[in-house]
Amino acid sequence: MATTVQASTFGLRNVKILQGLSQERLEILAAQCAWRTVEPGKVIVARNSHDRDVHFVVSGRVRVTSFSAGGRQVTFRDEEAGEMFGDLAAIDGEPRSADVLALDGVLVASLSPEHFRALIAAEDLVRERVLQRLAALVRLLSERVIELSTLGVQNRIHAELLRLARAAGATGARARIDPAPKHADIASQVSTYREQVTRELSLLTKQGLLAKDGNALVLLDVPKLERMVEEVRSEA
């Protein structure tokens, strides 16, 4: 499942939260980390477990999600290479709040909570970024609570398509999401069933707002989709 690999300051140089640290500090951190590769689909952190390491995604992508006892999945977000996860448990010592899965082959460098706390205490830059990161998570989750509380499923699907388009760097009236997101992934992002996503995307296609283009999904009229979401928001 996991292969131990050799420590490398090179890998840590791409971790956002560590940027600007001295070569000396990175060498110390690289030696303090446990390094391993994780195969696609494997669990790196399991919800409710008691390990408290902080993990840096050196390469690959991970999904922060939550499987209920009955198997229903609620996805929080995907983290790219350069990101960190697992800091909550290192900060407060509580069990894991979510499951984290490898989306592809992932190289992960894991730091003990003691070393992480020492790092925060010693490096103002890192402390500042950890605060910013937690503040951003609170904002993201607050928005999601508001969306789940005030928007219907259709509109949450529209909002998610717009978010994916923005994440793909789209700025104009048309937006290309390449590769097209899986219906099941959209469903677990907006808390509904895959079948409902499939139904809604068909409807948007019939309305001339959506098209498939090879492996990509194309939003044909971003401003109209934005208006549809805004109208419902302002009525809620």
Place this chain on the structure above:
Amino acid sequence: MATTVQASTFGLRNVKILQGLSQERLEILAAQCAWRTVEPGKVIVARNSHDRDVHFVVSGRVRVTSFSAGGRQVTFRDEEAGEMFGDLAAIDGEPRSADVLALDGVLVASLSPEHFRALIAAEDLVRERVLQRLAALVRLLSERVIELSTLGVQNRIHAELLRLARAAGATGARARIDPAPKHADIASQVSTYREQVTRELSLLTKQGLLAKDGNALVLLDVPKLERMVEEVRSEA
């Protein structure tokens, strides 16, 4: 609406995040803060506004909530005397993520983002508590996203009653919530309409699980209510 009152280290001594600080530091902070009283029902912080002060609740209670353009309310939490709010904007400089209302007469001490950042940099204790507080908020909001995504309205109302009972310090099979929560408050906590809360509480009363006792609401069989929530969670 707001009356300016005199600075007082006495008031800051009860603020949790500042506990353990020296008399000297508290005196400096008390002088740096703007002090004012806010009448019940008035807005202290408005969602999307650009002020960035951190606020300490010296006395009274506030509600962290969000009003949509159409007037629908989503409540995040209530904060008692001794708590802090408004730290997100001070940390990341972004607009306010929520509305904060005075629930009763509130004495609030407000610190500029610059003074707040200097405080975090100088005092390890405070920095640690800010990190813990943000981590706790991320956990609370993640749980709420999972609840909204996997539980139906009935079960969210049951889960909220159990949460209120725990907050009131209940540990046995019976729990007394005094004063009884307003139906509209429960509704905005679990993202539904007041009418649905009224309907569900009537049903629980008929089932012998709930009773009114003067101003209080009494849960008559906490273990049974817990099992009802757990069963649905494990099937989700």
